[in-house]
Amino acid sequence: MSVEYATTTEAAFLLNISTGRLRTLLNQNRVRGARKIKRLWQIPLNKRGMPEIAPGRRGPEGTWNKNQRTGNTFIHVLRKTIDYNRDNGTSHPAVAVKVGEKKNYCHALKINGPCQIVYQPHQPNRSQAGGARLWIEVEPQHIVERVYFSDGDYGPPPEVVEQRAKSKKSKNTRKQQKHSDKYRTYAKEEVIQHL
Missing domain, CATH: 1.20.5 (Single alpha-helices involved in coiled-coils or other helix-helix interfaces)
Known part of the structure; x- marks a missing residue:
């Protein structure tokens, strides 16, 4: 039986955590069986196709995925944040990525695989998209990589803080x-x- 390996980007996608958080776990030796070859990490996948993370000694339990995702990824462009950035000269993240119950904000996305843009003006998607009428939907097996500006503002955008x-x-x-x-x-x- 051969063991499958994943890169940091793929493993972070499977776990639904940022690549920075995964690198922190790797540096703490909490990713089971992971090894570094030259500059790249090789992370083994278990029989369910997921990386295994050892629990920490203190603090709350980790919020990463234990099983492979089954639900679609929903992507929204936050129009009010774009207007706020333009008017105030800021660069808050204007893209919202919802995977399951977790919502992250970023400046750009790389979608590795097919996706569909959905526009429903009279039937907003209240269950997954919070009442959005236009969104991008990606099937669960395709990687959606979040990208952040190095000089950008981090944290939730102003419209989210307001809500x-x-x-x-x-x-x-x-x-x-x-x-x-x-x-x-x-x-x-x-x-x-x-x-």
């Missing part, structure tokens, strides 16, 4: 309202009327 702040604010107001309803004092007349 998160709104949802956090609405969550807090609902919590406060629920809390105030729970400890509300009633007048004697209201209680008697209610009974």
Whole structure:
């Protein structure tokens, strides 16, 4: 039985983590059976076709994929971020890549394989694409490599930060309202009327 090997880019794609995170795991000797030949890493794949990562000693459990992906990859271009970058002279990532439940942001993409561009003006994709009407769909077996500008701004784009702040604010107001309803004092007349 021969063992299949993957490069760092392929292994990072399979695990659904960035190549930088995989290189950190490689340098910590946490990728089982990986070896460096000259300048390239050879990462063995297990019988499920996945690299094996040893768990860390402290901290939360890793969030990489344990099995091969089955769902499609969805790619969105964030129009509001493009406008924000143009108006403010910034370079926040304007491409969102959704694989399963994980969403990453980047400046460019390399899609190694076929993909399709989907436009549905009257039926937005709320289940996977968050209500988008235009997106790019890539089947799970094809590698989608994220690229970042060296001088770019990192982290989520401003429109995403804004959305998160709104949802956090609405969550807090609902919590406060629920809390105030729970400890509300009633007048004697209201209680008697209610009974």
